[in-house]
Amino acid sequence: MKKLPTKSMLPKAVLFDLDGTLLDTARDLGAALNNMLARRGREPVSYAQYRQIGSDGANGMLALGFPELSSTERLALREEFLLEYRQQSHDQSVVFDGVAPLLSWLSEHNILWGIVTNKPEAITRELLPGYPEFNQSAVMVGGDTLSERKPHPAPLFYACEQINVVPQHCWYVGDAERDIIAGNQAGMQTVLAAWGYLLANAQTADWRPTHVCFQPQDLLQLLHSKHNM
Structure with missing residues (x-):
């Protein structure tokens, strides 16, 4: 019988939103x-x-x-x-503090990771090479890669197909309600990146994320704790 994932299991892959999650744009x-x-x-x-x-x-x-x-x-x-x-997409955009060691930890532990964003694919492909932290990304899906975009789960399903990981063994990390909706509908564990671009009055509990992290280091600690179980 196939073992179903539980909240205590380490994911086989982690997918990330881009703006407000990995990159401060x-x-x-x-x-x-x-x-x-x-x-x-x-x-x-x-x-x-x-x-x-x-x-x-x-x-x-x-x-x-x-x-x-x-x-x-x-x-x-x-x-x-x-x-x-x-014309200026690299001028002031920076990787959020704590993201680089998080991505390095995933790669070191053979956990695939990638990017699923609503940003147009062509612009994303122009942007990412400017940040060596993203060189190990296993997949990138843009907002116009498919006919559907988040909050529809199709981009997440597509990303999972590209890296050959079932959604139930994947986490999705994002800072917007559409991210949590998409991840939940895809059957993934979802992580609210509360360091991102949230409205002051956002009712994030209503989004029903699996986990809430207030900085990338929190997510790294969460993954590390599951690794040691």
């Missing part, structure tokens, strides 16, 4: 928005305003900067935003 996303606003004679938005929606990417940034526009009207600005962002 908020300042570059915000700078792209503020450049667009400046061209239109508008006041910039502050770091405190745009950081908390960093995980919402282009759509979230445009909603923040152009709240009076309809979603259809903002969609017409999306390509301009993405072009602006691509």
Whole structure:
């Protein structure tokens, strides 16, 4: 009989969201928005305003900067935003403290890891080589790799197929509700990356993550404790 995974088992793979989970991209996303606003004679938005929606990417940034526009009207600005962002995507983005040793520990213990993000695949592929910490990633799935994106679980299923690990033996780590929804629907254990881009009033308990970690070191400690069981 096949053994079912339990909360005490070490995963065979860990998949991560990117923005707000592995990489702190908020300042570059915000700078792209503020450049667009400046061209239109508008006041910039502050770091405190745009950081908390960093995980919402282009759509979230445009909603923040152009709240009076309809979603259809903002969609017409999306390509301009993405072009602006691509020109400076490495300027201020940094790997979150604690992520590098976490990823190294996974690799050293032969636990596959990869990235499943809603960021467009082409932009993600341009961005990742600038950060050697991500060189050992076993898989990368972007927001437009498939016809569905998170919170749909399809990108997570696809990532698991690519690395030949069943979802029940995989964890998914992310800082947004869509991440936890996708992971839960995929049958994975989910980890809320509470160091990421959370709204101050986010009701994260309602998302029902399996684990909550307030810094990458917490996740490393959790994995280490399961390894020693």
